[in-house]
Amino acid sequence: MAVGDKIRKEAADRLKKEENFECPDPTTDRKLNTANRKIAVAEYSYGPSDPDAENADFWQEKAEVWGVSPSKAKSRKCGNCRVFDVTPWMQDCIQATSQSDTYIKESGVQSGYCRVHEFTCAATRTCDFWIKGGPMNSEIETEDIEEAREEGEL
Ligand code: SF4
Numbered sequence: 457m458a459v460g461d462k463i464r465k466e467a468a469d470r471l472k473k474e475e476n477f478e479c480p481d482p483t484t485d486r487k488l489n490t491a492n493r494k495i496a497v498a499e500y501s502y503g504p505s506d507p508d509a510e511n512a513d514f515w516q517e518k519a520e521v522w523g524v525s526p527s528k529a530k531s532r533k534c535g536n537c538r539v540f541d542v543t544p545w546m547q548d549c550i551q552a553t554s555q556s557d558t559y560i561k562e563s564g565v566q567s568g569y570c571r572v573h574e575f576t577c578a579a580t581r582t583c584d585f586w587i588k589g590g591p592m593n594s595e596i597e598t599e600d601i602e603e604a605r606e607e608g609e610l
Contacts, residue, residue: 479549482574489553492575500573500583506559507580521584535579538587539571550576568592 482489496502501518504511512526519529534540546569553576554560554567566579568591573583579591 477545479546480569480574483546483549483553483569483576486553486556489556489575492573493557493577496570496573496575496577496583500585502573502577502583503581507565507578508563518582518584522586532586532588533580533582534568534570534577534586535566535591536588537570537582537590538592539585540568540577540579540591541571542566542568542591542593 482492493502501514501521504514515526515529518532519526522529522532524532550567550569557567557576557578559565560567560576560578563578563580567576568579569575570577571592572585
């Protein structure tokens with residue numbers, strides 16, 4: 457194990473212990489994860505279904521939703537969304553649900569946990585809810601999001 461990986465693993469183990477971190481239900485319940493993903497697709501246009509394709513219509517639609525150019529829209533993906541949780545402790549949680557997404561499994565693209573729609577999503581997709589400033593990769597950011605949700609900001 458590389459030194460950086462070892463430090464991250466130790467930090468993850470420590471934080472789990474200190475915060476009594478528990479994996480969110482959708483990370484251990486594939487049906488719930490799939491149901492939440494379907495809601496994200498239906499209500500927030502999570503996609504595209506095949507991120508490797510051109511998807512011109514998809515990105516044009518996102519450009520209109522966000523009021524930006526299609527090329528700018530294309531740069532806004534889960535991978536850099538504020539609520540895309542890629543913390544080491546969450547990575548441990550989402551291993552099974554990542555494998556239940558055919559695209560993630562076959563492409564090997566990075567997966568993370570969407571803290572808003574509550575499902576395991578792919579770094580190369582996006583949704584109407586995209587928020588600048590991601591991904592979430594530290595304890596402080598995780599706490600920020602939880603606090604914002606409790607206060608009804610998300
Ligand atoms: S809110 Fe962010 S992480 Fe969640 S699906 Fe939308 S773009 Fe992806």
